[in-house]
Amino acid sequence: MALVGGAVLGAAGHWAVLSRSCGKAVAAPLFGAAAYSSVPAVSNRDGQQREASTRRRGRTPQFVRQHLPPRTEKMAVDQDWTSVYPTAAVFKPASVPLPVRMGYPVKRGVPPPKEGNLELMKIPNFLHLTPPAIKKHCAALKDFCTEWPSALDSDEKCEQHFPIEIETVDYVSSGTSIRNPKARVVTLRVKLSNLNLDDHAKKKLIKLVGERYCKDTDILTITTDRCPLRRQNYDYGIHLLTVLYHESWKTEMWEGEKTEEDMEEYIWENSRSQKNALDTLLRIKASENVSDVTKEELLASEVVKDYRNSVIALKNEGETEKNMSLYKESVKKLLNMQVLP
Amino acid sequence: MLRSLKGLLCRPLKDRGFALHTAAKDRVSSLLTQDVQTAPERPRAVFYTNENDPANHAEQHEGRLYSIPLDELKTVFPHGLPYRFQQQIKTFNEACVMVRKPALELFTYLRNTNFAHPAVRYVIYGERGTGKTMTLCHLVHYCARQGWLVLHVPDAHLWVKNCRELLQSSYNKERLDQPLQASSWLKNFKTSNERFLKEIKTQKQYMWGRRDRTEAGRPLAEVVEQGLARVRNASDAVGVVLKELKQQSRLGPFRLLVAVDGVNALWGRTTLKKEDKSPVAPEELTLVHNLRKMLMNDWSGGAAVTTLSQTGALFKPSSAYLPQELLGKEGFDALDPFVPIPVPNYSPREFESCYQYYLQRKWLQHEKAHTEAGKEELRFLSGSNPRQLDRLAGPL
Numbered sequence: 001m002a003l004v005g006g007a008v009l010g011a012a013g014h015w016a017v018l019s020r021s022c023g024k025a026v027a028a029p030l031f032g033a034a035a036y037s038s039v040p041a042v043s044n045r046d047g048q049q050r051e052a053s054t055r056r057r058g059r060t061p062q063f064v065r066q067h068l069p070p071r072t073e074k075m076a077v078d079q080d081w082t083s084v085y086p087t088a089a090v091f092k093p094a095s096v097p098l099p100v101r102m103g104y105p106v107k108r109g110v111p112p113p114k115e116g117n118l119e120l121m122k123i124p125n126f127l128h129l130t131p132p133a134i135k136k137h138c139a140a141l142k143d144f145c146t147e148w149p150s151a152l153d154s155d156e157k158c159e160q161h162f163p164i165e166i167e168t169v170d171y172v173s174s175g176t177s178i179r180n181p182k183a184r185v186v187t188l189r190v191k192l193s194n195l196n197l198d199d200h201a202k203k204k205l206i207k208l209v210g211e212r213y214c215k216d217t218d219i220l221t222i223t224t225d226r227c228p229l230r231r232q233n234y235d236y237g238i239h240l241l242t243v244l245y246h247e248s249w250k251t252e253m254w255e256g257e258k259t260e261e262d263m264e265e266y267i268w269e270n271s272r273s274q275k276n277a278l279d280t281l282l283r284i285k286a287s288e289n290v291s292d293v294t295k296e297e298l299l300a301s302e303v304v305k306d307y308r309n310s311v312i313a314l315k316n317e318g319e320t321e322k323n324m325s326l327y328k329e330s331v332k333k334l335l336n337m338q339v340l341p
Numbered sequence: 342m343l344r345s346l347k348g349l350l351c352r353p354l355k356d357r358g359f360a361l362h363t364a365a366k367d368r369v370s371s372l373l374t375q376d377v378q379t380a381p382e383r384p385r386a387v388f389y390t391n392e393n394d395p396a397n398h399a400e401q402h403e404g405r406l407y408s409i410p411l412d413e414l415k416t417v418f419p420h421g422l423p424y425r426f427q428q429q430i431k432t433f434n435e436a437c438v439m440v441r442k443p444a445l446e447l448f449t450y451l452r453n454t455n456f457a458h459p460a461v462r463y464v465i466y467g468e469r470g471t472g473k474t475m476t477l478c479h480l481v482h483y484c485a486r487q488g489w490l491v492l493h494v495p496d497a498h499l500w501v502k503n504c505r506e507l508l509q510s511s512y513n514k515e516r517l518d519q520p521l522q523a524s525s526w527l528k529n530f531k532t533s534n535e536r537f538l539k540e541i542k543t544q545k546q547y548m549w550g551r552r553d554r555t556e557a558g559r560p561l562a563e564v565v566e567q568g569l570a571r572v573r574n575a576s577d578a579v580g581v582v583l584k585e586l587k588q589q590s591r592l593g594p595f596r597l598l599v600a601v602d603g604v605n606a607l608w609g610r611t612t613l614k615k616e617d618k619s620p621v622a623p624e625e626l627t628l629v630h631n632l633r634k635m636l637m638n639d640w641s642g643g644a645a646v647t648t649l650s651q652t653g654a655l656f657k658p659s660s661a662y663l664p665q666e667l668l669g670k671e672g673f674d675a676l677d678p679f680v681p682i683p684v685p686n687y688s689p690r691e692f693e694s695c696y697q698y699y700l701q702r703k704w705l706q707h708e709k710a711h712t713e714a715g716k717e718e719l720r721f722l723s724g725s726n727p728r729q730l731d732r733l734a735g736p737l
Contacts, residue, residue, distance in 0.1 A: 272674035280459055280638055287457040319663040324681055331678045335461055
């Protein structure tokens with residue numbers, strides 16, 4: 001308002017106008033708590049004079065509004081919370097009867113209380129989604145739902161009949177458009193034990209999908225969102241699953257070049273460990289002048305089997321106390337070390 | 342409370358590891374402190390043992406300290422003792438080593454080895470500062486006393502890092518020589534095994550360059566002299582020594598102990614670079630190559646005891662201590678099958694021993710260190726880890 005005029009005036013006049021406008025804005029809070037109540041219609045000069053006369057520490061405001069006690073004091077313990085917060089709303093400290101504190105505490109202090117707490121107001125809250133509220137939502141939605149099939153009364157049966165789980169999300173928001181681009185995402189989940197895969201096919205499939213497979217739960221998760229419509233994404237997901245399944249059953253020529261580094265788990269046959277063990281045993285036998293022992297016999301003997309199991313456990317499961325002691329015992333037996341107790 | 346003690350009680354002499362007559366009893370040394378107050382002379386504490394020959398160490402000596410005479414120390418351990426232990430020897434004027442279970446276990450294995458069978462490899466592993474190198478030294482002392490030929494490599498990590506001079510090997514163009522490391526190792530090897538070197542004869546003729554050569558049938562000491570005199574040939578001299586010992590240990594009248602500390606250096610990475618700044622792989626170093634061959638189990642008539650060490654290891658995280666982590670796949674496959682020997686922290690009895698030793702040598706000067714509460718605090722702070730206890734006791 002006056003700023004435009006200020007631009008026209010000279011420098012000194014500019015500053016005068018600005019200060020007057022600032023003074024008007026600043027004067028109101030100087031009246032303290034009464035700032036947001038009905039501002040007395042005093043002129044600017046008058047207000048400044050009054051402000052000047054009452055300039056003392058802890059200035060008592062002219063108009064003190066009596067605060068009503070907050071609503072929380074009148075709330076019963078068994079009230080209907082869904083009527084307090086029926087929809088998503090800002091955190092209102094006077095409506096939430098919880099002694100919540102949030103924020104960074106001052107030195108040797110506590111986090112600030114909930115009254116006027118900006119941190120609590122900023123964050124999203126789920127006070128409108130308490131279990132009774134969800135129950136009411138479900139009761140309201142029940143009219144639009146069909147019955148759950150009675151034959152599927154356990155998780156195992158669901159998994160047995162419907163091994164593939166499709167997950168889609170619908171979004172509702174208050175606005176002019178019902179479209180939401182996030183609604184086209186489709187997630188497919190399937191357990192590999194439900195698919196008909198042999199050892200080679202399973203390893204190949206896991207290598208093909210990479211990150212999408214979880215070893216602990218044996219679930220393959222495919223998320224598709226490259227098509228514009230949900231139906232198209234669903235079709236694409238099913239197509240991917242089909243292709244993966246069929247491809248993993250095929251064996252290409254170059255798969256024969258799989259080296260030891262590509263192996264997922266340690267295989268003892270044809271490994272360096274087997275070679276070492278056989279060499280050692282042959283040398284032991286040679287030193288004892290027992291020369292007609294064949295490799296197959298050695299491999300089939302108890303000590304070598306024991307040794308093999310312990311090395312496999314060590315390499316696949318990692319080194320634990322138990323594994324190391326098993327390995328130690330098996331090596332002692334292999335090398336025929338008789339130790340007197 | 343007076344106890345009846347068998348044997349004499351003498352004042353401990355702060356002499357060079359003088360073995361005293363002592364009562365070797367299995368009592369908790371807290372009773373001993375009471376004894377100290379009652380008896381007028383201070384007895385040699387229960388945690389010492391006068392059994393100075395490791396061959397006779399047995400279960401009842403577990404947790405006790407035995408001392409090595411200082412002149413023997415020079416011949417048996419020209420290199421190989423940890424630096425802090427060397428400082429402790431200088432301070433206390435005696436070398437006291439604790440007898441612990443892993444060492445005793447190894448002694449039983451070594452006593453029962455069948456020397457006709459291929460050499461068994463033992464790998465001592467454990468967390469940092471639990472006493473692996475000291476166990477190895479205990480073993481080396483035992484074998485030296487028994488008359489074995491000890492091939493002690495104090496720290497294989499020294500061969501794969503901080504090497505100023507790298508020469509191209511004359512024997513094999515691909516490999517690189519390390520004259521300084523090889524010559525220092527040869528010098529120490531000579532001091533520890535003088536008499537063997539005179540007895541063992543070479544079986545082949547070796548040419549050093551165009552002019553020098555060593556005939557077959559000459560004592561091995563000549564090869565060592567050649568390596569020390571001509572530093573250029575030192576690495577090859579080491580290779581020759583190792584090869585000869587390997588071949589002859591089967592038939593020869595001596596037993597061979599290969600003791601390598603920090604064996605994971607042989608299969609790790611090096612920090613050395615060639616002149617064109619490309620990194621050097623460990624197998625390109627002559628010393629490492631020859632030592633790897635030594636650690637194969639295609640020879641007999643002895644044993645190979647190795648230690649894994651993370652301190653000094655290159656490119657390995659500080660929490661790694663298990664064999665597979667430190668050796669890597671290549672090292673594990675090369676040493677397989679080996680007997681792993683774990684070395685744990687101090688047991689309560691061993692901790693007690695060590696604490697009493699420090700007290701008795703007046704190493705712990707703090708007035709609170711003598712109390713029960715002080716002992717518990719030390720135990721807690723060090724976590725019964727030998728190295729931590731040593732470091733903590735220093736400033737006290």
